[in-house]
Amino acid sequence: MLILYRKLVAASIRAQMQYKLNFLTSAATTGMIMVLDFLILSAILYRFNDVVGWNIYEVGLLYGISSVSVSTYRLFAPEINDFEKYIIQGEMDQLLIRPVSPLLLLLTRNLDLSRLGGIVQGISILCLSMIGLTAQEKEIWLLLLFMPVAIVSGSVIYFSIALSTAATAFWTHQIKDLQTFTIYAPANASNYPIGLYPSWLKWMFYTVLPIAFMNYVPMLTLLGKTHYWYFPLLTPVVAALALLLSLRFWAFGIRHYHSTGS
Numbered sequence: 001m002l003i004l005y006r007k008l009v010a011a012s013i014r015a016q017m018q019y020k021l022n023f024l025t026s027a028a029t030t031g032m033i034m035v036l037d038f039l040i041l042s043a044i045l046y047r048f049n050d051v052v053g054w055n056i057y058e059v060g061l062l063y064g065i066s067s068v069s070v071s072t073y074r075l076f077a078p079e080i081n082d083f084e085k086y087i088i089q090g091e092m093d094q095l096l097i098r099p100v101s102p103l104l105l106l107l108t109r110n111l112d113l114s115r116l117g118g119i120v121q122g123i124s125i126l127c128l129s130m131i132g133l134t135a136q137e138k139e140i141w142l143l144l145l146f147m148p149v150a151i152v153s154g155s156v157i158y159f160s161i162a163l164s165t166a167a168t169a170f171w172t173h174q175i176k177d178l179q180t181f182t183i184y185a186p187a188n189a190s191n192y193p194i195g196l197y198p199s200w201l202k203w204m205f206y207t208v209l210p211i212a213f214m215n216y217v218p219m220l221t222l223l224g225k226t227h228y229w230y231f232p233l234l235t236p237v238v239a240a241l242a243l244l245l246s247l248r249f250w251a252f253g254i255r256h257y258h259s260t261g262s
Helices: 002-048 056-076 084-088 091-096 102-107 113-135 141-167 176-189 199-206 216-222 231-255
Strands: none
Touching: 056 113, 056 141, 056 216, 084 091, 091 102, 113 141, 141 176, 141 216, 141 231, 176 199, 216 231
16 A cells, blocks of 8 residues: 555656646745745734743744644645545545545645645744754753654644545535634644633644644643643644544545435
8 A cells, every 4th residue: 555655646746747847936935925924923922022921932833833734734635625626526436436545546646745835934943943942041952852743743633634624525515614614723823822712712722623732732841831741742642543533534424425426
């Protein structure tokens, strides 16, 4: 299965790299848009110094992890994000009759290489934030060790949320409005400390949409804002649990899928 995935991904990349200028333009545009978002956030923090006790470099860590995680998910799973068209246009029927997992086919179609711009931008912000924290004489070696775990786990969490959202299309057919609630709004919310939000929203970010575990919860420990040493361990555990539940919900949706007849 892994060999097949690698071959399909390689074919998708070769197809897109035939248009190198388009790739470079899209990647640069995506990165610049995200840079603008962070500049606005930086301006706010510069005016008010901190947000609920988090300074600009600490918020930069939250933003960087979220940015890289979202961009990685969008890089490898753009068709999951656009799954609605497969239901409405009847393309899901074509995937089901092939001797390969429909999910595997979706994950190897049209990789969104423009998201590399967002990944570069997010890593740059993480580096600048680390430099800023070092200038404030804070230890960062644990942060450096944890960053790969945070990014991989964050990407898995976003993918799991997106896959569960996509699976609802088997019953609702349309998911664009739902994605605003489950993906886009949480992605923006994760750029800030979760403690900023009202109790009902925090509860949601700890349970149904567990983005808090991607960056906020582990950073509480790694930045010395709590004495609970095990918080960083929760990040990969929650990511694995979210992935397992989303895959089961996806499989449940496929079993109950009714063809569009088109």
